Amino acid sequence: MVRPFEELVVEHGPVVWRVCRALLGPDDAEDAWSETFVSALRAYPDLRSESNVRGWLVTIAHHKVVDQARRTNRAPRPSGDLPDIPTWDHQHDDGVELRTALEALPTKQRGAVAYRYLADLSYFDIGVLLQSSEAAARRSAADGIANLRKTYLKGAPR
Amino acid sequence: MITGTVTDGQVIADLTATCTAPDGAGEMEALRSRLAGRADDEGLLDVAYRIVDSPIGPLLVAVTPQGLVRVAFELEDHETVLARLATSISPRVLRSGRRTDAVARQLDEYFSGRRRRFDLTVDLQLVRGFRRAVISHLSDISFGATESYAAVARAIGNPAAVRAVGSACSHNPVPVVVPCHRVVRSDGTIGQYLGGAEAKVALLALEAAPPDRGMPGG
Missing domain, CATH: 3.30.160 (Double Stranded RNA Binding Domain)
Known part of the structure; x- marks a missing residue:
């Protein structure tokens, strides 16, 4: 039996949202989320294996995030690059410090942190997305968390 | 100097919380x-x-x-x-x-008793052949009326196929809208229904005495 597409949206929609939201501002994140699921819906009847649907969706989301950032910034970028400066809605958010810290991360670290900790992808898959090796992806995620911890501590003493 | 009270785990937990929509479900x-x-x-x-x-x-x-x-x-x-x-x-x-x-x-x-006939296009792609002929006939049975399985078999020109008519009705992909509930046994008992006998009784009762018989004017 084939799974109705709606089940994929319900199951993986929140993960894709978190990834889009970590890498883009709120409006761009909404557009990237929609674009991701419209593309997935178009390709779904031809999807061979349903073994790693989350990885498949996050991969599509990665490309949509890159496209969206390119559209918003208008400046042409080499493909595979994540946006440099997402525009957070600082005024209405509680997690401002953490977001500011996330913004400040180098793009590979930010991507690695989002794909590892928000999307739960393997380092091998993250390496493919970020066009680096599995070991480099692992390092980027660890460095990213270490950097976040440092800036986060500075911004929010407790 | 600030001591390291924030762990990696906390940073990751906060990150997950921060990157969720403010109004998760509504968003x-x-x-x-x-x-x-x-x-x-x-x-x-x-x-x-x-x-x-x-x-x-x-x-x-x-x-x-x-x-x-x-x-x-x-x-x-x-x-x-x-x-x-x-x-x-x-x-x-x-x-x-x-x-x-x-x-x-x-x-x-x-x-709510304000409609006696559905004005909808029905897609019968899920039924073929004999069953489709039966299902297609059912829409001719009007609101409040009933017909026996035998009468339906005669109406579609296959009077011996009473059981097959029963089977076709129980495989109706669009019940309620295509009224298989209006087909009952010749002895007056209601017969089987995909939604359960109670549902069939309720639909027949609804049609015998609609809750709001006064149709809106115009």
């Missing part, structure tokens, strides 16, 4: 609704569905671009029904209010 609902709209606009919505509340329990209604393809009772298990539709029609199945509005509205009117 996701809005995104889903927008997705269904876009899918429809781009011709990617092969099967649109929604659940309609009714006096005989929640009904799943599914619509293709050709028309209403399925009405399913809770007894049939809606999840299983959707998986079958995904397998036999298309996996491009999404919940959509827009595409199912007309069906939902007409069902509401029917159950």
